[in-house]
Amino acid sequence: MMNxxxxxxxxxxxxxxxxxxxxxxxxxxxxxxxxxxGPAAEALIYKxxxxxxxxxxxxxxxxxxxxxGLRSAVAAELIGKPGIKLMSxxxxxxxxxxxxxxxxxxxxxxxxxxxxxxxxxxIVNRDYITKEIFKGFAxxxxxxxxxxxxxxxxxxxxxKKYDFRYDPEYARxxxxxxxxxxxxxxxxxxxxxxxxxxxxxxxxxxxDERRQIGDSIAADLERLGFEVERLYHPFGVAIEKVYxxxxxxxxxxxxxxxxxxxxxxxxxxxxINQMCAPWFGYxxxxxxxxxxxxxxxxxxxxxxxxxxxxxxxxxxxxxxxxEVTELCIHDSIxxxxxxxxxxxMLNPNLKGVTNDVGTGLRxxxxxxxxxxxxxxxxxxxxxxxxxxxxxxxxxxGFQDVYSVDVRKATYDSPVYRHPFTGLPxxxxxxxxxxxxxxxxxxxxxxxxxxxxxxxDKWVSVAGKxxxxxxxxxxxxxxxxxxxxxxPITIADVLFFLASQIENTYDEDKAAMESAIAETVKVTLDKxxxxxxxxxxxxxxxxxxxxxxxxxxxxxxxxxxxxxxxYYSETPPWELMAAMxxxxxxxxxxAYGQTTAEKLxxxxxxxxxxxxxxxxxxxxxxxxxxxxxPENYFKxxxxxxxxKDQALARYRAAVSWFNEHGHMQISNGPYYLNRxxxxxxxxxxxxxxxxxxPFKPGDWYYGEPEIVEVIDVKVSDVTAGDEVVFTxxxxxxGTLGAKYLIVNPATGQVxxxxxxxxxxxxxxxxxxxxxxxxxxxxxxxxLVIGAYSDRVAFVSEAIESFSVLKREVAPATVTLTxxxxxxxxxxxxxxxxxIEVIGIFAVILIVVVALTAILSRRMKKxx
Numbered sequence: 001m002m003n004x005x006x007x008x009x010x011x012x013x014x015x016x017x018x019x020x021x022x023x024x025x026x027x028x029x030x031x032x033x034x035x036x037x038g039p040a041a042e043a044l045i046y047k048x049x050x051x052x053x054x055x056x057x058x059x060x061x062x063x064x065x066x067x068x069g070l071r072s073a074v075a076a077e078l079i080g081k082p083g084i085k086l087m088s089x090x091x092x093x094x095x096x097x098x099x100x101x102x103x104x105x106x107x108x109x110x111x112x113x114x115x116x117x118x119x120x121x122x123i124v125n126r127d128y129i130t131k132e133i134f135k136g137f138a139x140x141x142x143x144x145x146x147x148x149x150x151x152x153x154x155x156x157x158x159x160k161k162y163d164f165r166y167d168p169e170y171a172r173x174x175x176x177x178x179x180x181x182x183x184x185x186x187x188x189x190x191x192x193x194x195x196x197x198x199x200x201x202x203x204x205x206x207x208d209e210r211r212q213i214g215d216s217i218a219a220d221l222e223r224l225g226f227e228v229e230r231l232y233h234p235f236g237v238a239i240e241k242v243y244x245x246x247x248x249x250x251x252x253x254x255x256x257x258x259x260x261x262x263x264x265x266x267x268x269x270x271x272i273n274q275m276c277a278p279w280f281g282y283x284x285x286x287x288x289x290x291x292x293x294x295x296x297x298x299x300x301x302x303x304x305x306x307x308x309x310x311x312x313x314x315x316x317x318x319x320x321x322x323e324v325t326e327l328c329i330h331d332s333i334x335x336x337x338x339x340x341x342x343x344x345m346l347n348p349n350l351k352g353v354t355n356d357v358g359t360g361l362r363x364x365x366x367x368x369x370x371x372x373x374x375x376x377x378x379x380x381x382x383x384x385x386x387x388x389x390x391x392x393x394x395x396x397g398f399q400d401v402y403s404v405d406v407r408k409a410t411y412d413s414p415v416y417r418h419p420f421t422g423l424p425x426x427x428x429x430x431x432x433x434x435x436x437x438x439x440x441x442x443x444x445x446x447x448x449x450x451x452x453x454x455x456d457k458w459v460s461v462a463g464k465x466x467x468x469x470x471x472x473x474x475x476x477x478x479x480x481x482x483x484x485x486x487p488i489t490i491a492d493v494l495f496f497l498a499s500q501i502e503n504t505y506d507e508d509k510a511a512m513e514s515a516i517a518e519t520v521k522v523t524l525d526k527x528x529x530x531x532x533x534x535x536x537x538x539x540x541x542x543x544x545x546x547x548x549x550x551x552x553x554x555x556x557x558x559x560x561x562x563x564x565x566y567y568s569e570t571p572p573w574e575l576m577a578a579m580x581x582x583x584x585x586x587x588x589x590a591y592g593q594t595t596a597e598k599l600x601x602x603x604x605x606x607x608x609x610x611x612x613x614x615x616x617x618x619x620x621x622x623x624x625x626x627x628x629p630e631n632y633f634k635x636x637x638x639x640x641x642x643k644d645q646a647l648a649r650y651r652a653a654v655s656w657f658n659e660h661g662h663m664q665i666s667n668g669p670y671y672l673n674r675x676x677x678x679x680x681x682x683x684x685x686x687x688x689x690x691x692x693p694f695k696p697g698d699w700y701y702g703e704p705e706i707v708e709v710i711d712v713k714v715s716d717v718t719a720g721d722e723v724v725f726t727x728x729x730x731x732x733g734t735l736g737a738k739y740l741i742v743n744p745a746t747g748q749v750x751x752x753x754x755x756x757x758x759x760x761x762x763x764x765x766x767x768x769x770x771x772x773x774x775x776x777x778x779x780x781x782l783v784i785g786a787y788s789d790r791v792a793f794v795s796e797a798i799e800s801f802s803v804l805k806r807e808v809a810p811a812t813v814t815l816t817x818x819x820x821x822x823x824x825x826x827x828x829x830x831x832x833x834i835e836v837i838g839i840f841a842v843i844l845i846v847v848v849a850l851t852a853i854l855s856r857r858m859k860k861x862x
Contacts, residue, residue: 032695032697032700033373036688037691037695038670038686038687039669039687040352042376043683044379044409044670046380047379047380047680047682048381048382048384048681049063050383051071054070054381055078064347064380066345067382070344072134072138075343078343085346086343087344089355093259094256094337095334096217097333099253099254100294101247101250101285102292103250108183108193109253110182110184118332119170119171120171120332120335122165122166122170123220124217124337126142126164129338133216134338139338139339140337140338142329142336143162143329144275146339147794148339148792149792154322155321156740157749158325158329160742163747168220198226200227200253201231202214202218202254202255203252204233204256205234205235205258211232214230214256236388243593247284247293247294257334260362260404264356264417264421264792265358266421267317272303272324273303273304276299276303276325277299277300279519280307281515281519283333284333286515286594299324299331302327304522306324309551312439313547344360347372349372350372351370352371354699354700356420357420357704357791358792364408365419368409368694368699369696369699369700385682386607386677390402390403392605392608393579394568394576395503395513398568407666409668410671411569412694413428413561414474415561419701424548424550428477429477430473431471433550433553435468442469443463443465444529447462447532448528448529448539449531450527450529450530451497451501453501453504453506458494458631458636460636465543468542468544468545468552469540470553472540474558483665483671484653486649489641490538491641491645494640496558496576497530498632500524502580503520504517504521505524508584509584512583512584512590513583515593516591527540527541528543542556571665574646574649574653575606578619578622582618588602589604589614590604607662607672613657616653616654616657619653622650627646628646628647660672668687670686671687673685705731705732706795710728710729710730712797717801718803719772719776719803719806722769723767724764725799726758727739727755727784727786727797729786731791733790735757735760736755737755737757738754738755738787739782741775741781741782742780744780750780751771765784776803777805780803781799782798
């Protein structure tokens with residue numbers, strides 16, 4: 001059962017939402033190096049390489065790939081350099097998270113005032129940051145999506161509406177009004193509350209451009225009258241101070257965040273919740289019940305509807321999405337700054353690269369398919385392989401890219417996101433979906449069970465109702481083995497599902513790991529049961545519906561989904577049993593970070609030798625006691641495991657630890673042979689077991705085709721007349737286009753809508769007589785946003801046209817409903833004029849800046 005989809009991970013710099021921009025290096029047709037089971041290469045080595053020395057390391061042959069984005073200035077110097085190939089991707093998202101906790105009596109936290117938070121949007125100099133700090137290798141952002149997300153097209157008119165310009169004087173006006181109302185006074189250019197100056201603690205990361213970003217914003221905060229304590233910290237220290245302290249303790253007021261994405265998502269349900277909704281656990285307070293927590297019940301209610309697909313169609317879903325976006329911007333807990341065009345380095349001889357639009361070079365496809373002729377081992381450089389907050393455990397770990405980027409080569413998820421469309425698709429499991437949703441119900445048949453956390457056993461749910469049924473073919477698992485040689489069986493599925501339910505609904509266990517349990521419960525409440533049909537096939541029943549059946553399958557997965565927030569991997573059941581014992585019975589370690597901090601015990605990480613040894617010791621106790629948790633495997637009168645099988649698994653896992661020094665035992669194309677946290681080193685070896693179902697070439701996709709606006713035809717029109725414009729597109733799949741009419745003098749969005757398709761590639765935009773009369777004489781911009789169902793990319797074009805003055809008023813002019821609706825939406829915007837750029841300026845800036853360089857130089861390195 002998948003608990004959450006597609007979350008962001010903490011990363012030293014960025015969020016990888018990768019989409020490669022043209023022109024690009026074109027990779028040759030992929031020819032697999034062999035047909036053996038497993039990956040293309042024989043071994044992968046991950047090692048820590050500082051970003052400043054990474055280019056020299058690649059030139060010297062010490063690494064073949066660098067998975068961390070280069071500094072913009074360095075990337076510009078490397079373009080076209082022999083021996084280095086660059087893959088450019090808009091993969092970095094930066095935000096400033098604000099601490100809105102109320103101050104103690106007698107003090108004032110200005111960031112607890114919504115009007116102040118909104119005012120700070122106007123001191124984020126997004127143009128300066130993107131052009132000067134990032135040297136053009138970035139584009140401005142005003143909310144949690146960039147133009148490289150499929151759902152950007154859903155909210156692009158809202159994004160334009162709130163296109164916050166840099167305006168310190170307007171910010172000062174808003175701040176002065178709000179602070180004065182709150183009882184603060186300005187003395188000699190500084191804000192005071194009572195006799196104390198108001199001081200803000202700003203945690204600024206030091207590894208990358210965020211230091212400059214933080215300094216820029218801090219300077220503007222000081223000019224607004226706040227004292228700013230600039231606290232410069234690296235990854236681990238910053239994470240602990242911000243995410244592991246109670247906001248009301250005020251260890252911080254602002255923090256320069258960076259994010260890394262796990263997989264693309266066609267219809268986003270997690271990013272919007274993660275970045276806006278408190279229930280998801282990523283808003284200040286982090287859903288730790290012992291902390292002060294930011295609360296927004298309206299966002300939570302609407303966000304959960306999006307997450308749980310509580311809508312009847314795409315239109316209803318998009319309406320919810322737009323509502324949450326508006327509420328999120330209004331509250332401004334995060335100030336979004338920029339999408340960074342990261343440059344990744346790779347050996348020019350590297351074959352088998354797929355440009356995943358969600359993770360780029362970091363995509364799971366590349367670990368499986370990449371190889372270099374004449375070389376058995378690939379060396380991947382990264383900023384870190386391990387940090388103090390890098391944790392490998394399948395329940396509450398894998399919360400940063402440093403663990404995820406290594407782990408993804410060792411695990412096969414049942415479903416995955418298509419690298420170009422972002423839609424869920426079968427990966428190691430295949431499925432068929434039957435649904436009665438959104439309004440109907442199916443009757444659950446005999447032989448269907450769920451785990452009862454009070455009775456500690458599987459109980460029948462026959463006769464109950466469910467919205468959807470997913471039939472799973474798990475033969476590619478059950479015909480194969482775990483890395484320690486034991487067969488993968490239905491027992492692994494049953495123990496995994498039972499553990500999720502047990503750990504979430506058992507009162508004592510849920511109280512101990514409350515941060516995990518409260519989040520997982522939202523989705524587990526929709527799980528109805530599992531039915532075993534035969535030795536290879538199971539059915540899962542869920543009260544969940546989506547207009548795309550692939551999302552129903554993803555939601556109802558009986559195995560851990562790689563990019564889920566929690567329970568992201570299904571391990572051999574004996575490891576889950578030992579870890580549960582270690583966490584809940586012995587209380588010697590914790591699954592979650594907040595629990596570990598609260599109880600003063602380790603955050604369990606199975607790649608650290610001392611942690612793994614604790615798991616091994618539990619397994620040895622199981623062997624001594626001949627422990628066999630039969631209740632986890634007994635459905636009705638049938639038991640799907642035996643004591644002898646359990647003892648064999650315990651012994652195999654202990655032997656694995658004795659040989660490898662860790663307990664990361666999985667089922668993917670590589671197995672983790674060695675992990676050395678102190679040396680920042682991980683070694684993976686190819687899993688060549690003949691039962692492994694995939695071989696090189698099975699997961700190669702190459703490069704996505706892109707959508708382009710080929711031509712836009714506009715003409716001038718007299719006010720009160722009708723006019724028709726046309727747009728010609730090219731690209732894969734079914735194409736679509738949306739449009740905006742923008743007043744370039746104010747930036748105001750005057751009209752928007754879906755362009756009418758008159759052929760597969762030709763679209764028409766008709767402006768009515770009433771519309772042209774209402775907007776009146778002047779020059780306006782037509783902004784076209786083109787998209788496809790085959791790739792998660794939005795392309796754009798902007799053309800200007802004039803509305804001419806009409807000497808004689810038309811006899812009748814009827815204002816259309818769309819104009820009235822547009823006017824009501826625009827009326828919510830601040831009355832101050834906003835900076836004049838097209839709605840897709842994020843793409844325009846990117847393309848202009850990057851194409852100018854790459855078109856001259858990138859081709860030389862191909």
